[in-house]
Amino acid sequence: MSTRRRFPASLYRDGVEPDARFSLANERTFLAWIRTALALLAGGVALEALRLGLHPGLRLAASLALILAATVAAVRAWTGWLRNERALRADAPLPSPALILPLVIALVVVGILLVLGVVLA
């Protein structure tokens, strides 16, 4: 039994070590969310930096929406990893991916803003 403190302590205090394959899958899910966040970030910055010929207010709104979604995704990556690992350790059902729907909605909103931005340029 390792005596080195693991972070976060509240996670490792309860439950037992899960099958390593599940923990590793959880880790890859975490990294996928991080890459999603970075892609959204790149999109948001590029939208403003390239000064594409859209309505400026709508373009800025779309850019900010993407950056907000990116930051939420970055935090979600961590909280999702934590919740999944906790469920794995307790041999409980995995929590549902609660932020997939808001992410989709955010992307739809950005799409609408961009279309309007082109139309009202």
Place this chain on the structure above:
Amino acid sequence: MTDGPSGPGGAGAHREQAERPFDVGLQPERTALAWSRTGLVFLVGALLAARLLLEVVGTWVLIPVAPVVLIAIGVSVAGSRRYRDQHRRLTSGAGDRIALPDGALPALVSALTAVCGIASLAVVLHLALR
């Protein structure tokens, strides 16, 4: 399929040699690749930001870009070390329910990505209001 944490070995002789992969599904290796992919995305993001912002702010672009390049290198190196750590633990013959590296690195990467988000917010507002 799963052993308790006590006792050596589990199903299959492939765990006797540390040189062989722990899992024929190569999960640790896939995870290592996921870490390097993530480092790559940080790097590409940094280069993209540099390219986009160079015309706008000139050499000041290095201020936001250089830290992200360091993050990219750090993520790749940390991911590689994490894999070696996981591989060593998993091939030690103690089964597949052993303690893996903890959540410190994921928490750090998540925080750094969120900081990149806030920095991007500042950049975009600066661009929009100039």
